[in-house]
Amino acid sequence: MNIGEAAARTGLPAKTIRYYEEIRLIQPHRAENGYRSFDEKDLHKLSFLARARALGFSIEDCRMLLALYEDETRASADVKRVAEGHLKRIDQKIADLEAMRATLSELVEACAGDHRPDCPILKGLSGQSAGLQG
Amino acid sequence: MNIGEAAARTGLPAKTIRYYEEIRLIQPHRAENGYRSFDEKDLHKLSFLARARALGFSIEDCRMLLALYEDETRASADVKRVAEGHLKRIDQKIADLEAMRATLSELVEACAGDHRPDCPILKGLSGQSAGLQG
DNA sequence: TATGGACCTTCCAGCGTTGGGAAGGTCAAG
DNA sequence: CTTGACCTTCCCAACGCTGGAAGGTCCATA
Known part of the structure; x- marks a missing residue:
């Protein structure tokens, strides 16, 4: 899905999602036309980030938490x-x-x-x- | 007095004092060599600002409070x-x-x-x- | 096919309040 | 005359976005 739908489904502004990509918290694929393409895994990560940020975790804390979240052997x-x-x-x-x-x-x-x-x-x-x- | 002494006597970093001048919270005079020159009134205002900031007032609140402080008919x-x-x-x-x-x-x-x-x-x-x- | 509008892209700049540091002027002491 | 402490201005970084400009893409409708 495009960034607009990802924004709607995670509650994060599209600008914020682009920013999270820029600082490499997420790496959505790109469609042939250059548009970002979000899958369910990306959505999960974005929702995770939204909740962690709502609890006041810093971006760097979020980066760490996301890495731990994805590491099954944590x-x-x-x-x-x-x-x-x-x-x-x-x-x-x-x-x-x-x-x-x-x-x-x-x-x-x-x-x-x-x-x-x-x-x-x-x-x-x-x-x-x-x-x-x- | 120069900015160094003003900083020492108000507890504010010199950098912060320069910033307060830049945003026109204070207007210290200039000596012939271009150095800022602080008098007792400036010191009072800086101390006032330091206390207000320590209480979490925003800069704009401080600006308002300072104006009221100086207005005898408030x-x-x-x-x-x-x-x-x-x-x-x-x-x-x-x-x-x-x-x-x-x-x-x-x-x-x-x-x-x-x-x-x-x-x-x-x-x-x-x-x-x-x-x-x- | 043309047009419009909704979407998307990148890039640049700004918010508030400093803090850090460069490059250079000034002053007092030795 | 040199040293070192002070002062000046200017620019950049931090945080986590947010807004806007300029322009590309896509889809529906006329």
């Missing part, structure tokens, strides 16, 4: 290691965001939010108030 | 609106990451992580298992 430990690394990064991001959230929400709650110019948020950002480290 | 409501918008985006990001985390950690926990090829993580990513929507 050890599940190798897959798990990649996933645990990603999990750790997710946890770190969540922690960072929670920290931001805590400080910011403190400032927001202290701000009257009316017509007057006095503003604890700006005070906090300008370093005139406690609650902001760094 | 209404705190305008500041609060920007901050609340950002807080909302943070909450959304946290929610997205928590969702990823939940799915991924489920898969990781189901994976033996040994020498055998059987792997629930790959099964999940390939769509052969429950727990992965979209």
Whole structure:
């Protein structure tokens, strides 16, 4: 099938599919007219990629996971290691965001939010108030 | 003072300070030799930017906040609106990451992580298992 | 057969926020 | 006079696409 149908069936934009070919995540065949030709195996790989990306795996993680997916002699430990690394990064991001959230929400709650110019948020950002480290 | 000292005193890399000038967040004067010359007001603005960026505000949010910071007749409501918008985006990001985390950690926990090829993580990513929507 | 439109191709450029590095000017110390 | 630390501008890379331009292909219809 052509790229349009592959896009429709995997939910990935055609542009993204071309990009995945360019960075050699997939290698669809070419028809005589030069059009990319996708088979079921390509579709499976694209769907795999779509799910892995939706879980936040980097492209390089995806490349590794795809290689493991295709390697029938893989050890599940190798897959798990990649996933645990990603999990750790997710946890770190969540922690960072929670920290931001805590400080910011403190400032927001202290701000009257009316017509007057006095503003604890700006005070906090300008370093005139406690609650902001760094 | 020169950019090196400004960098040291605000904790921002010199490269970043030059970028902030390029996108017109700051406008330091120039000495006769062409070097940027930072005064205390510039330092305050840079520190303000550093704190706002550390809280995850976008550059455009920072531009708005800086304008409000410098406008003595601002209404705190305008500041609060920007901050609340950002807080909302943070909450959304946290929610997205928590969702990823939940799915991924489920898969990781189901994976033996040994020498055998059987792997629930790959099964999940390939769509052969429950727990992965979209 | 001609035309139109939907598809496909490649190539180039940009997003945001730096970071790295080249090539070269300036300044202070020895 | 040299050395080395600083400064300047400019260009490229990163991430993972996304948009658009210019042009080829295919199919249906007039």
